[in-house]
Amino acid sequence: MLKTIPDSTTDDHAAPTVKVAVEIESGTMMNNIEKKLPRNYNVMHVALRLACLLASLVSLVVMISAKEKSTISLYGFDLPVYSKWSFSNSFDYLVGVSAAVALHCLVQLFMSSSRMLIRKSSIISSRNHAWLLYAADQVFALAMMSAGSAASGVTNLNRTGIKHSSLPNFCKPLQRFCDHVAFSIAFTLFGCFLLAMSVVLDVVWLSVVR
Incomplete structure (x- = not known):
């Protein structure tokens, strides 16, 4: 009785061949994607991440340093006042949103730089990766906008006082504190703008890969 012995040599060579073919096809696809993208797309994406990281860090550090002691005149009495960012x-x-955005940008910057410089490949590895970045950038951009808007309302109240009451403009005796807060809010809104630009780049990548 004859038995058929499987040709193990053929199977051993088939698996590496298929693997190499998949890698070549994947590499060809990524090269075609990069050709369709705007010139220096990866550089623009990394530059936006870096700028957003710096903006969120500046907003965070300046807000944390916002505190001041002074005196204010109320009903003819000089009263000591002390203001600190954590009171609001x-x-x-x-501060929480700025820290979260800084962490997000730092992680994405590390991943993008490693892919671009070490692997010499696109900073976005797949369509799912692009959708994840698109969603995360939108969420953090909206969070930065809401944080800046909420902080602006409190700052405006400090500068104008409360109408129909004797509560004064607290930013007169606490000028340095209010300047720190305003500076922090400005960089928060700037970070929101940078994240919005990152969303645009995410959409560009998704429009190329269909």
Whole structure:
């Protein structure tokens, strides 16, 4: 009785051949994608991440350093006042959002730089990766906008006082504190703009890969 012995040599050579073919096809696809993207797309994406990281860090550091002691005149009495960023929930929210955005940008910057410089490939590995970046950038951009808006309301109240009451403009005796807060809010809104630009780049990548 004859038995058929499987040709193990053929199977051993088939698996590496298929693997190499898949790698070549994947590499060809990524090269075609890169050709369709705008020139220096990867550089623009990394530059936006770096700028957003710096903006969120500046917003965070400046807000944390916002504190001041002074005196204010109320009903003819000089009263000591002390203001600190942690006394306001809106400022706490801004600090938390700025820290989260800085962490997000740092992680994405590390991943993008490693793919671009070490692997010499596109900073976005797949369509799912692009959708994830698109969603995350939108969420953080909206969070930065809401944090900046909430903090702006409190700052405006400090500068104008409360109408129909004797509560004064607190930013007169606490000018340095209000300047720190305004500077932090400005960089928060700037970071929101940078994230919005990152969303645009994500859409460009998704429009190329269909």
